[in-house]
Amino acid sequence: LSAPESEGLMCDILLKVKENEFPAHKSLLACSSDYFRAMFKSYTKESKASVIHLQVISSMGLQHILDFIYTSWLPLSFESLEDTLEAASYLQVTEAIGLCNQYIVNNLTLENCCFSANVATKFYLPDALAATEKYIISNLWRLLDLDFTGLLELNFRSLMAVVESDVSKVNESCLLNLVMMWLKHDKSRLTLRSSLLEQIRYGLIPVEDLRKVYTQSEVPLPDRLQHHNMCVIGNFLYVLGGEIESSQSETKTDPSFSVTSGVHRYDPRFNKWAQITGMLEKRCQFSCCVLGNNIFAIGGRGENGSLHSSVEVYNITRDRWTKVVELPCKIHGHASTVCKNTIYLSGGKSTEQTNTSKDVYSLTTVEGILCTGTVHICCIKTLC
Missing domain, CATH: 3.30.710.10 (Potassium Channel Kv1.1; Chain A)
Known part of the structure; x- marks a missing residue:
């Protein structure tokens, strides 16, 4: 025919x-x-x-x-x-x-088994998929040396089959390293990390090997900053505001800076920075502190040298900034701390002063403002 x-x-x-x-x-x-x-x-x-x-x-x-x-x-x-x-x-x-x-x-061979598993998954060939996964599991110790790139391209289902199985001649440290490298190979895979890492038997991994896997290299901030602020919630590092170096600076010895409202969050699990919702106002030389699941950004200096008396709060659950009751005066360069659900502010400079302030402010969960002498008590209700 x-x-x-x-x-x-x-x-x-x-x-x-x-x-x-x-x-x-x-x-x-x-x-x-x-x-x-x-x-x-x-x-x-x-x-x-x-x-x-x-x-x-x-x-x-x-x-x-x-x-x-x-x-x-x-x-x-x-x-x-x-x-x-x-x-x-x-x-x-x-x-x-x-x-x-x-x-x-x-x-099936060592050179084509990972590719074959991906093809079998893509076109739903159950017999071929079962055969390729069995072959990969039996020969994983060879593949780790011969075709590591192929393993990094392996589909999620087949990698799960490998991690869940009792792989001979391969220790748990190698499996953990394979999973970590596979996750890093494609950022879109990070949503699958929990399913894979839950299968690792960490009790079989020497402490020294765990330290090697989770020791990360330094990752710089996306921008060069000065006069910014930092805080930690839930093992995440937040970097807020500050002055960012302008890309249009004429010289490296005398760079120009502009005030920013940007906020970056560092995730130590993946050694990466991510930009999140920025503050409502641009701030530098301000103070920030954590109360519950909220970050307070207090006072500071804005663009063109203007000072802030405003206070805004970031709720990490809602990913939202909200303005709350302002301070009695505009202030920058001050310090803040938290004690018994109360935020205390001290020092800094206000618009009327040429010297550092000796006033102390406290922000509590009670609404209202009370001023007595040189001590100002500014009370703000904590957001849920």
Whole structure:
């Protein structure tokens, strides 16, 4: 049957993939493919068409499937496997899919097993997937030396199968290192970290190895800052406001700075900085402290030397800044601390002063303002 197709004899349909044309016979296509069988039924528009455009599959994949339809022989190699499976799946040629499945099972090697697992997962070939995962688990100790890059490209399901199994000749330290490297290889995988890391048996890993895995190199802030503030909540480091070095500075010896409202958070688990919702006002030389799940940003200096008396609060659960009751005066360069759910402010300079202030302010959970002498008690209700 290959001669009529290759010579275009008595062909009644032309299949087109981009610029490539493939003459064929509707009757043979309909007998071999559920896709074409449905397409060429009498009530469809395509049944009257002389040309069918196939946009999804590749020319190579279609050629292989046509060869199989006309000769019952399917040319397969690992280089063309994905194209062939894509065409067979799209055109619903189930016999060709079965042959691809068997080809993977019968031709597994150290060089192609990770690729085969990904292909089997992508096209849902359960027999091939089970065989490839069993092969990877049995030969993991070899793959860690020979094809570590292939392991980093392995799909999540297959890696989970590896981590969950009792892998011989591979210690738990190597498994942990593999998981950490796999997560770092693609940032989108970080959402899967809990599922993988829960499978590691940390009790079997020497303390020295754990320290090596979790010891991170220094990661600089995204911007150069001065006169900023910092605090810690839930083992996350927050860096708030400050003056950021301008990229348009004329000289490195005398850089220019501008006040920022930006906030960055450092995650020690992944050794990375992330920018989060910024403050409502630009601030430097201000104070910040933590009360419950809230970060208080208090006073400080804004743009063009203007001073702030405002206080704003960041709720980490809601990822939102809110302004609360202001201080009695504008102040910057002060210090703050927390004691028994009360924030105490001391020192700094206000608009009326040339010397450092000796006033003390306290922010508590009671609403109202009370001023007595040189001691100001400013009470602000804590946000939930």
